[in-house]
Amino acid sequence: MFLKSRLKSIELQILNSLNNRMILSEKEKLHFQNLKKGYIGELSFDSLTKQLLTNNCIILNGLTLKLNNSTFQIDSLFIMSDTIFLFEIKNYEGDYYFSNNDFYTNSNIKILNPLNQLSRAETLLLRLLQDFGFSIPINAKVIFVNPEFTLYEAPRDLPIIFPTQINHLFKKINNKHSKIVEKHQFIADKLLSLHIEDAQYTNLPTFKYEQLRKGITCYSCDSFLISVEGHKCICMKCGHAETVSSAVMRSVNEFKLLFPEEKITSSRILEWCQVIESKKRIQRVLDKNFKKVGNYRWTFFE
Ligand SMILES: [Zn+2]
Known part of the structure; x- marks a missing residue:
């Protein structure tokens, strides 16, 4: 077992x-x-x-x-x-x-x-x-x-x-x-x-948010060639389809993995995902999946 x-x-x-x-x-x-x-x-x-x-x-x-x-x-x-x-x-x-x-x-x-x-x-x-x-x-x-x-x-x-x-x-x-x-x-x-989940890793390169390429990557082939069609994100390279909500959440989780100290805001995630057309759409996904902590312009989620 x-x-x-x-x-x-x-x-x-x-x-x-x-x-x-x-x-x-x-x-x-x-x-x-x-x-x-x-x-x-x-x-x-x-x-x-x-x-x-x-x-x-x-x-x-x-x-x-x-x-x-x-x-x-x-x-x-x-x-x-x-x-x-x-x-x-x-x-x-x-x-x-x-x-x-x-x-x-x-x-x-x-x-x-x-x-x-x-x-x-x-x-x-x-x-x-x-x-x-x-x-x-x-x-x-x-x-x-x-x-x-x-x-x-x-x-x-x-x-x-x-x-x-x-x-x-x-x-x-x-x-x-x-x-x-x-x-x-x-x-x-x-x-x-x-069991220790988060061991310390000494072999990781140093990186900053500004230097990283932004955009949603394909779940299947890692390509950035993602096009949003209705409720789906379609990979133009391999054809893999994923719901917008799941692709955004995957990207949010990736953002959290890379920047555990940063707050999740809809503006940040809009910039991070690139291909999603509006902040409102990002907001809806975040609303569904995270608890709202504040109600200001820089609303953040945890
Ligand atoms: Zn792909």
């Missing part, structure tokens, strides 16, 4: 929006692409889980936890009666090799070692569980989900599941005897209560 489903991280949402609205540096762009690729990999693991997992367990996806001053992330956690599976999911693509306990790309560039990430998360999770008063073994694995990934010279005893082994992993999990009782629910609830 899925107790916590995966959400796009705030960092990825912000970078996605900034990538549409300003020119990112090569380094920022690369960071954004990597985050996006990682997220796609996690989603593909989630869909395999839905397809292949038949046993009783509690699934927590995309947890950010903190123990003392150490923050750590867990991509996927399966709580079963006598084991907790901890998965670090990687969407690496292409040829890599393993040498002296490190990972290298085909062009000899050393990359962040996912096994170190895994063992850090495992150690911290184990300590958290001990703090709750439980000792339940953790089975931790790095899962490479991309079918086009190869790791040369990897020893056989590494805690790694390769794309060709994922089916077998689920078979093994399904064959375990597992009965979820109160204790497991307690562990899951406790971990959920410690």
